[in-house]
Amino acid sequence: MRPRLDPHRLQALVIGASAGGIDALMHVLPALPADCPIPVVVVVHLPENQPSLLPEVFGPRVDLEVKEADEKEPVEPGTIYFAPPGYHLLIERDRTFSLSVEAPVHYSRPAIDILFETAAAAYGPTLAAMLLTGANEDGAAGLAHVARLGGTVLIQDPDEARIATMPLAGLRAVGDQATVLPLASLALMLRALRTKESR
Template sequence: MNAVHDALLAGRKIDAVVIGASAGGIDALLRILPALPRSFGFSVTVVLHLPDDRDSRLAEVFQQRLAMPVRQADDKMPLEAGTVYFAPPGYHLSIERDLSFSLSQEDPVHFSRPAIDLLMESAADAYGKRLAGILLTGASADGAAGMARIAACGGLTVVQDPLDAEIATMPLAAIRLRAPDAVLSVPAIGALMAAMKETQ
């Protein structure tokens, strides 16, 4: 690990990663996730804002590019280490205390369902300081409150550098609400995620 990774990860044990993204997020994720080794020992759960009137092919598209197994999250599905999960369209995705997924069709949050905030807040309550939250490019304030909850629970918070983001609204909202542990470019976020393996 380099000095930045050492400083961010020192003394941490990470069991799970949650990632939120909106406009421009697919490109950012395609630059981050394919570099993760198959032996990456944490679950990675992603909420990407999608139209809720069509099926999602995200799991299929990313599985073709990742060494790790990729699945679309489903209700009551237990989280497994070393697996990437994508939220299905049209449902809010939460993580329960027993580390299983829960789907709901409550009202949209920030005009989005799934909402990043709901995933991150529930994951923070489930994992506490063992969670890492990453917020990428996007055009709403979704994710800001979720990142603040992760920080309040002692988890690691990383926001994409607004200057590096396709749309800076989402990263800026999170930074303004509560300063994250790190503000990094997409390549640096990918390198940090790879370094997380050494915290196991």
């Protein structure tokens, strides 16, 4: 049976990617339906000293609002948020964003681990976390935290990842708690995230 995400149980999706991540996200984010009932929060490793332009890149390609997350902003459904360059992105327990300039994690700020760990604390078993291609181990500890708190763990198939280091680290961290799929199958899962009325 094909794995699926239950839109009536799920309350948030977090995604992490590094090297090759923009191309990977081009496969999965446009699959999200216009009536997606949850927020999607994304960390991509980018240079700190220049604008990311990710909202401008993805905005015309998806059916949801796309923006950079901002300090104290509520995490709203039906929106794709990108972490701004140079800041760790955290989700507080009251489900608002906060930004931090604490030290990089795995040489990265924003760090995937910090988003995943704080999102897991805020959403518990109603969170899904997806780890895509990348060249370091950021995200693996965060995935393990999501799994410990009962969330859903999704990993891009390392065999098709542009750089397999990150998905392989995620697999080592969570083992058989992860659902491992190619991008095309991950996109199909996201396409099914619709509000109850339209299903």
